[in-house]
Amino acid sequence: MILVVIEHDRGALATASLEALAAARGLGSPVAALTIGASADGLASTLAAHGATSVHQAHHALLSDYGPEAWGEVVAQAVGALAPTTVLACGTDRGNEVMAQAAARLGQPMVANCVGFDDVATGTWTLTRVRWGGSLLERCTLEATLKMVTVTHHAFESAESPAAGTVAELPVSLDASLARTVVVERVERAAGVTLATSPLVVGGGRAVGSAEAFAPLEELAGLLGGVVGCSRAVTNNGWRSHTDQVGQTGTRIAPDLYMACGISGAIQHWVGAMASKKILAINTDPEANMVVKADYAVIGDLHKVVPAISAEIRRRRGG
Numbered sequence: 001m002i003l004v005v006i007e008h009d010r011g012a013l014a015t016a017s018l019e020a021l022a023a024a025r026g027l028g029s030p031v032a033a034l035t036i037g038a039s040a041d042g043l044a045s046t047l048a049a050h051g052a053t054s055v056h057q058a059h060h061a062l063l064s065d066y067g068p069e070a071w072g073e074v075v076a077q078a079v080g081a082l083a084p085t086t087v088l089a090c091g092t093d094r095g096n097e098v099m100a101q102a103a104a105r106l107g108q109p110m111v112a113n114c115v116g117f118d119d120v121a122t123g124t125w126t127l128t129r130v131r132w133g134g135s136l137l138e139r140c141t142l143e144a145t146l147k148m149v150t151v152t153h154h155a156f157e158s159a160e161s162p163a164a165g166t167v168a169e170l171p172v173s174l175d176a177s178l179a180r181t182v183v184v185e186r187v188e189r190a191a192g193v194t195l196a197t198s199p200l201v202v203g204g205g206r207a208v209g210s211a212e213a214f215a216p217l218e219e220l221a222g223l224l225g226g227v228v229g230c231s232r233a234v235t236n237n238g239w240r241s242h243t244d245q246v247g248q249t250g251t252r253i254a255p256d257l258y259m260a261c262g263i264s265g266a267i268q269h270w271v272g273a274m275a276s277k278k279i280l281a282i283n284t285d286p287e288a289n290m291v292v293k294a295d296y297a298v299i300g301d302l303h304k305v306v307p308a309i310s311a312e313i314r315r316r317r318g319g
């Protein structure tokens with residue numbers, strides 16, 4: 001049996017989970033789904049309609065919201081109770097985190113972000129997986145008594161199935177020490193144009209130097225009707241929120257123009273910025289990756305260049 005761990009946020013299904021179900025069905029065995037927390041009980045009929053012949057529901061007070069340790073422990077206990085040959089989940093941040101937690105508890109290897117399965121009839125699977133934010137495909141082999149794999153979002157197409165599924169409660173035993181990482185606050189995204197949808201993004205990197213020093217970038221973005229983004233060096237320093245981060249572990253942007261100021265263009269940043277239609281790099285280093293890859297570059301100090309661009313825009317607009 002293949003067990004698919006279903007991701008949801010307080011009962012709202014992550015559609016990537018339906019893709020994981022589709023991937024599981026392609027592997028042949030009967031497919032079971034595991035939902036974690038009572039808020040996901042309402043998903044059973046949808047999961048059955050997408051090929052889960054059984055849906056196992058774990059209930060516990062610690063499962064009222066997401067928590068990687070508690071969810072990982074539930075998956076580990078589900079493996080003990082249901083004895084699947086394979087556990088699949090979607091390769092989202094949460095899917096990978098929960099599977100890593102479960103795999104560590106079970107002492108099994110886990111392969112993340114797969115897009116293709118070969119040799120599944122044998123004990124040693126050949127897997128193709130996405131690495132480096134999609135810029136590299138890796139072929140690897142998986143030898144394990146229990147195969148634990150996550151599948152990349154959009155790699156498999158979800159599909160409905162006429163078969164009906166059974167629903168059963170999965171008894172779990174959890175203790176309070178599992179509530180180590182818990183959701184304490186949710187920040188609603190501000191209305192209006194977002195980093196992902198803005199036609200213009202002014203990005204700032206480590207060279208900006210401080211939270212306060214982003215003011216000229218905010219001014220330039222405001223003049224051009226865009227928004228400010230940043231690199232991970234900036235979020236790591238606490239200068240801006242993670243919601244502003246562009247890149248592999250941030251937001252993928254696709255503006256008409258990306259102005260990358262003091263950003264080196266590391267691969268993890270580049271994969272989030274490369275869909276921009278045009279890129280202007282402002283950097284003191286003419287050899288920086290961002291400069292080399294950009295459509296336009298200004299070699300200079302961003303602290304002088306950015307205010308100069310804003311001043312010129314204001315001058316041309318008559319003050």
Ligand SMILES: Cc1cc2nc3c(=O)[nH]c(=O)nc-3n(C[C@H](O)[C@H](O)[C@H](O)COP(=O)(O)OP(=O)(O)OC[C@H]3O[C@@H](n4cnc5c(N)ncnc54)[C@H](O)[C@@H]3O)c2cc1C
Nearest residue numbers: 205206207231232233247248249262264268269284285302
């Ligand atoms: C698993 C993983 C995931 C990651 N995910 C992301 C991600 O999603 N997004 C991301 O951004 N990074 C990510 N990173 C980090 C990434 O590898 C880089 O470390 C980071 O992008 C570097 O940020 P930076 O370009 O701002 O800083 P730096 O690499 O330090 O570059 C600073 C740049 O500023 C230039 N400069 C210096 N002074 C000036 C000046 N006065 N004026 C103009 N230019 C100047 C320098 O020449 C240099 O090019 C990830 C790393 C890992 C390992």
